[in-house]
Amino acid sequence: MSMIIAESLTKQFSRESRPAVDAVSFTVEPGELIVLLGPSGCGKTTLLKMINRLYEPTGGTLLIDGVDARSLPVTQLRRRIGYAIQQTGLFPHLRVEQNIAVVPQLLGWARPRIEARTNELLDLVGLPCDFRGRYPHQLSGGQQQRVGLARALAADPAIMLMDEPFGALDAITRSRLQDELLGIQRKLHKTILFVTHDIEEALRLADRIIVMNDGRIAQFDTPLAILTCPSNRFVEQLTGANDVLRRLSLLTVAAALGHGRRSAAAAGAVADLPPLRPQDDLRFALTQLLGAGESSLPVIDDGREVGQLTLADLRAILPQTIAAVGASQDGCNVAGAAPQT
Ligand SMILES: Nc1ncnc2c1ncn2[C@@H]1O[C@H](COP(=O)(O)OP(=O)(O)OP(=O)(O)O)[C@@H](O)[C@H]1O
Ligand SMILES: [Mg+2]
Known part of the structure; x- marks a missing residue:
């Protein structure tokens, strides 16, 4: 190095x-x-x-x-x-x-x-x-x-x-x-x-x-x-x-989780929720979050939970996106519930 x-x-x-x-x-x-x-x-x-x-x-x-x-x-x-x-x-x-x-x-x-x-x-x-x-x-x-x-x-x-x-x-x-x-x-x-x-x-x-x-x-x-x-x-x-959904699709879950590609493993069991992977993009993550009606989902890498991605994380990154999706679902391919807070 x-x-x-x-x-x-x-x-x-x-x-x-x-x-x-x-x-x-x-x-x-x-x-x-x-x-x-x-x-x-x-x-x-x-x-x-x-x-x-x-x-x-x-x-x-x-x-x-x-x-x-x-x-x-x-x-x-x-x-x-x-x-x-x-x-x-x-x-x-x-x-x-x-x-x-x-x-x-x-x-x-x-x-x-x-x-x-x-x-x-x-x-x-x-x-x-x-x-x-x-x-x-x-x-x-x-x-x-x-x-x-x-x-x-x-x-x-x-x-x-x-x-x-x-x-x-x-x-x-x-x-x-x-x-x-x-x-x-x-x-x-x-x-x-x-x-x-x-x-x-x-x-x-x-x-x-x-x-x-x-x-x-x-x-x-x-x-x-x-x-x-x-x-x-x-x-x-x-x-x-200015294209918020495109921006989401360009960012990875790992980036939103914070510094480094691998954060320290979080404690706690992995529930039977649809897991996210660090390399998934945030548009997909948003779809999963809204689809599951959850405010956070576990992020799994190599079989280990490396963190939780929350709607708050996404909201912090792109406030307009979440607001837009919450108001009307037709801006992106999101099926299911509106975001919970
Ligand atoms: N050997 C050279 N002699 C004179 N000018 C050069 C030389 N090499 C590059 N330039 C000029 O320097 C500028 C930067 O060129 P460079 O090759 O670094 O661009 P680049 O960002 O790599 O572009 P690209 O994405 O097209 O590869 C250009 O204006 C180019 O014409
Ligand atoms: Mg070049």
Whole structure:
């Protein structure tokens, strides 16, 4: 795990142009999954590439675990940073196993260690072992992305930079890979910077989101805060904040339960109520709450109760929504009772 601190980090490609990244400052805590979100051309890729020094900043500083990135030899820096990109960047003439082994080989790992690591990674990203001999063109887009992810993880870097890694995939494959990334992150606790311009992907994955606009940070906050307290019109429009039911569908039960994906287990037996899962969206949760005629429902993860989601939680997040649903049921697909208080 590594900590990343940017102070007034700037990249100006030419004297005539405006900075692509304009004096941005932020701190990423060790083990956080940060999503960089913003429209095309706002500077996401440029920011990412300054972190592994594919681009040298023209201003400001970047500290990695307290050390100025400029003071580190580039090779040493990149060893600690895995990089996965949208077009996967796989070498077409190398087999899957050779692609995964590129960095370990550069680092001079012994053959058996590379073998073992390759098997471990194929398993981690959900590819069968007999794929190791295939060439990239013999894989589907989603499978190529998995190999790209395995390759980025190969040398066990503390930091992962991921630039729209799932951008080219269909919705189902994409959502499966998002789940797997979250699963992997729960095991490995990397410090991850993940670029996307898809708000739903951002809300689903992020511990915190950096919203960028024109090279600047418009807001750096939790998914919940981005949706419920957008700092300006730009963020509001980006998240469609005036459409309350859409906002509910974008937030997870875990986000509404409070900090962290897993709160401490609550005491008490699980009644025979329809349980919610942390990854369920809040629109579904509202439907379940209203359908059951309950003011709270248990949230179950891995067979354990991790908290209770209450109507009050939802009301606190989106006051208008509950009021609207209470007044008339036709704003959403809610069957059953009106909310109890
Ligand atoms: N190598 C370069 N030389 C000159 N200008 C560049 C270079 N790379 C990026 N830019 C400019 O910097 C700005 C930010 O580009 P960047 O690639 O960081 O955007 P982005 O947010 O990643 O966009 P997208 O979502 O389309 O990938 C753009 O105006 C772009 O034209
Ligand atoms: Mg980009």
